[in-house]
Amino acid sequence: MQPSKLIGGIAIALFATAAAAQQYPTKPVTIVVPFAAGGPTDTVARSVGQAMEKTLGTNVIVENKPGAGGTIGVADVARAPADGYRILIHHIGMATAPALYRKLPFDPLKDLDYVGLINDVPMTLLVRTTLPVNNAKELTAYVKQNKDKTTLANAGIGAASHLCGLLFQQAIETDLTTVPYKGTAPAITDLIGGQVDILCDQTTNTTEQIKAGKVKALVLTAPKRLESLKDLPTAAEAGLPGFELSIWHGMYAPKNTPKPVLDKLVAALQVALKDPALNKRFADLGATTVTADRQTPEGLGKHLKAEIDKWAPIIKKAGVYAD
Ligand code: ASP
Numbered sequence: 001m002q003p004s005k006l007i008g009g010i011a012i013a014l015f016a017t018a019a020a021a022q023q024y025p026t027k028p029v030t031i032v033v034p035f036a037a038g039g040p041t042d043t044v045a046r047s048v049g050q051a052m053e054k055t056l057g058t059n060v061i062v063e064n065k066p067g068a069g070g071t072i073g074v075a076d077v078a079r080a081p082a083d084g085y086r087i088l089i090h091h092i093g094m095a096t097a098p099a100l101y102r103k104l105p106f107d108p109l110k111d112l113d114y115v116g117l118i119n120d121v122p123m124t125l126l127v128r129t130t131l132p133v134n135n136a137k138e139l140t141a142y143v144k145q146n147k148d149k150t151t152l153a154n155a156g157i158g159a160a161s162h163l164c165g166l167l168f169q170q171a172i173e174t175d176l177t178t179v180p181y182k183g184t185a186p187a188i189t190d191l192i193g194g195q196v197d198i199l200c201d202q203t204t205n206t207t208e209q210i211k212a213g214k215v216k217a218l219v220l221t222a223p224k225r226l227e228s229l230k231d232l233p234t235a236a237e238a239g240l241p242g243f244e245l246s247i248w249h250g251m252y253a254p255k256n257t258p259k260p261v262l263d264k265l266v267a268a269l270q271v272a273l274k275d276p277a278l279n280k281r282f283a284d285l286g287a288t289t290v291t292a293d294r295q296t297p298e299g300l301g302k303h304l305k306a307e308i309d310k311w312a313p314i315i316k317k318a319g320v321y322a323d
Helices: 002-023 040-055 068-078 092-099 137-143 160-172 184-193 202-212 259-272 276-284 297-318
Strands: 030-032 060-064 086-088 112-127 151-154 175-180 199-202 216-220 245-255
Touching: 030 040, 030 068, 030 276, 040 060, 040 086, 040 112, 040 202, 040 276, 060 137, 068 086, 068 092, 068 175, 068 245, 086 112, 086 175, 086 202, 092 160, 092 175, 092 297, 112 137, 112 160, 112 184, 112 202, 112 259, 137 160, 137 216, 137 245, 151 184, 160 175, 160 199, 160 202, 184 199, 184 202, 199 202, 245 259, 245 297
Parallel strands: 030 060, 030 086, 151 175, 151 199
Antiparallel strands: 086 245, 112 199, 112 216, 112 245
């Protein structure tokens, strides 16, 4: 091709991309959730996505892409076209995966654009209702006596439930057999059915099950009790100081998403996070929306970096890796 035609072709393509970015969105936006439908990450994504629809003026669809502790879904979005139509909501796993995976198919600090930080959610340590324990002390004694037959469910290496399980095993200095699922929605179904013994999961997935008496909750991984689960003791109250963990969610887009597109996503997220119905739903499920100054790309980038630095040495000490 002649150089002048090539340059002309590039100019037309750039013009078309810029025009598409200005008009964004002209079709539905998909939020990828890297875990199974019906679980806590899914719940946050569906609530936030719905609250963004009005500002974006289009439908927001959730697509579940579970597997490998959330890393498959992240890699999917990192490789997607950077046009704002395929974005991601993920949790703390974005910060722990670099220390857990020997070969991670993305770099959280290089391969994604940040839209904003969403919320903080504590976790709850649950057991099946038929397990003969009623508090953390009894659970610890039971687990130590029945180490070989006690099972701990999680959503794969890199999931929040995996991290919480690691911290629990460290706190009681006992290794358990873990059972991985594609998300904690199927894991809690098996806990309710009695197929597994223990699960640590976000309050966004467990509050209703605890209130319905379908699982026994023993510990809240937060320094303060929750209004929505008043009777649940904190880790310190339960005799497990240090067993504290707060799960946060962030929204991401593929790297090099055009600025006008990213700006629209950032604005829509910030409007959504002010929505009273969304905030009530979060509060009922034990989640707290982060303050406005953190609902920004910078807020998410700063928090992600701090969390990567925080968890790397803890995970290294635990000696857990995945290939
Ligand atoms: N809460 C889960 C975890 O990270 C994931 C999910 O199913 O949303 O363990």
